[in-house]
Amino acid sequence: MTQKLYENNSHIRDFCATVISCSESEAGYHIILDKTxxxxxxxxxxxxxxxxxxxxxxxxxxxxxxxxxxxxxxxVEGEEYECHIDWNRRFRYMQNHSGEHIICGLINKYFGFDNVGFHLGEDEVTMDINGILNREQLRMIENLANEAVYKNAKFSVLYPTAQELPDMEYRSKLDITEDVRIVTVEGYDACACCAPHVDSAGEIGIIKILDFFRMRDGIRIYIKCGFDALEDYEGRYMSTKLIADLLSAKQYEVSDAVEKLIGSIAEQKHINSELKKRLIEAKISVFGTKEEKTAVFEEGLDVKELQLYADGLYKLCGGIRGVFSKMADTNYNFAICGDATQLDKFFAEFKTKLNVRGGGRNGMVQGSVQNKREEISGVFL
Ligand SMILES: [Zn+2]
Structure with missing residues (x-):
C-alpha cells in the first residue's frame, strides 16, 4: 500500500519515490508508487x-x-524517480479547502447547520449548507473567518483511537472508527477530512464569500480564498475601473451611473420611436399613387412601425400596401395591408413566388422575406 506523504506533511512538493507498478491504459499509463x-x-x-x-x-x-x-x-518498475507536485495548483486548493473548513465550522457554531456538499475544482469552490442564511449573516461569518486568518489559527491533524473517537466533537461524523483523520482549526473547527491543509490560517490569506443561492432547504455558497481571491479582486477591480472610466463615475458609484445610463437609453428609445412615428405619419400624408399595389422600402423599422405605415397607406389609398424594412441584402421584414379577401389572395401568391415566413388576418399580414428587393417589387407589379 502506497505511503501517503501528504497526510502528515501537506507542504511536500518534491520527493523521490520508487515505481511499484506501471501498466498501460487506454489513455496513457497507470503508475503506482511506494510513497506519494x-x-x-x-x-x-x-x-x-x-x-x-x-x-x-x-x-x-x-x-x-x-x-x-x-x-x-x-x-520503469523498481526504479526511483524525482517527483514534483504542481505547487501553484495544490497551494490554491489548500487555501480554498482550509478556508472552507473555517467557514463551515463557524456556520455550524453560530447557526447549527451542516455542510452537506463541497466542490473544489479549477474554476469554482462551492459548499452546500443544510439551512438558510441571508447575506448579512454570511457577512458576519466572512468577517469571523478572516479574523481567524489574522489570528493565524493553527491547523493540525489527529488520528484518534477507536476509544477516543466516540467522545470527540467533530463535523462530518463518520460511521467508521478506524483511521479517522480529524483536521482541527484551533478555536474554530474540527472535521473529518482526508485532504492536505495549510499549517496555519495565515497561509490562507483572504477568505471571501462571493455569492449564494437557495437550494432545496439550504443554500449553495461560492467562495474564493488566497491567491484565487486576489486574482478575482484584480479582475473585478479592472472591470469596475474600466466601466467607471467609461461612465466618468467613481468606482463605488458605477451601479448608480449604469442605472442612470439605462434610464437615459430607455428615454432615448421612446423619443426615437415617437420621431419615427411622426416621420411615418408625414410620409403617409404625402403618399399618392394610382397603382393598385405598392411596396415601400425603408430601413430600421420594427414590426409595429411597419404595421402602422402599411395600415396608414391602405387607409389613405386602399389597394394592397406593403412596407419592407431591410435587415440584410436578401432579408426584409414586412407588413402588408389590404382588403381582407384581396389581401389573402395576394399573400398566397406572394408566398408561392418568394421565400416568405409569416402570416396574419383581418387585412394585415406580417413576417420576413428572404429575397432581393427587385424580386419583392416584382410581385407588386
Ligand atoms: Zn475537508
Missing amino acids: AFFPEGGGQASDKGTIGEAQITDVQTVEGEIIHFSDKPL
Whole structure:
C-alpha cells in the first residue's frame, strides 16, 4: 500500500519515490508508487498534477484502495524517480479547502447547520449548507473567518483511537472508527477530512464569500480564498475601473451611473420611436399613387412601425400596401395591408413566388422575406 506523504506533511512538493507498478491504459499509463505526495481526488477536492521523472501526471485517483497516477509516459518498475507536485495548483486548493473548513465550522457554531456538499475544482469552490442564511449573516461569518486568518489559527491533524473517537466533537461524523483523520482549526473547527491543509490560517490569506443561492432547504455558497481571491479582486477591480472610466463615475458609484445610463437609453428609445412615428405619419400624408399595389422600402423599422405605415397607406389609398424594412441584402421584414379577401389572395401568391415566413388576418399580414428587393417589387407589379 502506497505511503501517503501528504497526510502528515501537506507542504511536500518534491520527493523521490520508487515505481511499484506501471501498466498501460487506454489513455496513457497507470503508475503506482511506494510513497506519494500527490493528493488523489477525494472529499470534493480535485487531484494534484505534476511530474514523475519525465512523465506528466495529469490525474491521480484512488481505485480499489490503490493510488493511481495517470501518466503520459511509461516508467520503469523498481526504479526511483524525482517527483514534483504542481505547487501553484495544490497551494490554491489548500487555501480554498482550509478556508472552507473555517467557514463551515463557524456556520455550524453560530447557526447549527451542516455542510452537506463541497466542490473544489479549477474554476469554482462551492459548499452546500443544510439551512438558510441571508447575506448579512454570511457577512458576519466572512468577517469571523478572516479574523481567524489574522489570528493565524493553527491547523493540525489527529488520528484518534477507536476509544477516543466516540467522545470527540467533530463535523462530518463518520460511521467508521478506524483511521479517522480529524483536521482541527484551533478555536474554530474540527472535521473529518482526508485532504492536505495549510499549517496555519495565515497561509490562507483572504477568505471571501462571493455569492449564494437557495437550494432545496439550504443554500449553495461560492467562495474564493488566497491567491484565487486576489486574482478575482484584480479582475473585478479592472472591470469596475474600466466601466467607471467609461461612465466618468467613481468606482463605488458605477451601479448608480449604469442605472442612470439605462434610464437615459430607455428615454432615448421612446423619443426615437415617437420621431419615427411622426416621420411615418408625414410620409403617409404625402403618399399618392394610382397603382393598385405598392411596396415601400425603408430601413430600421420594427414590426409595429411597419404595421402602422402599411395600415396608414391602405387607409389613405386602399389597394394592397406593403412596407419592407431591410435587415440584410436578401432579408426584409414586412407588413402588408389590404382588403381582407384581396389581401389573402395576394399573400398566397406572394408566398408561392418568394421565400416568405409569416402570416396574419383581418387585412394585415406580417413576417420576413428572404429575397432581393427587385424580386419583392416584382410581385407588386
Ligand atoms: Zn475537508
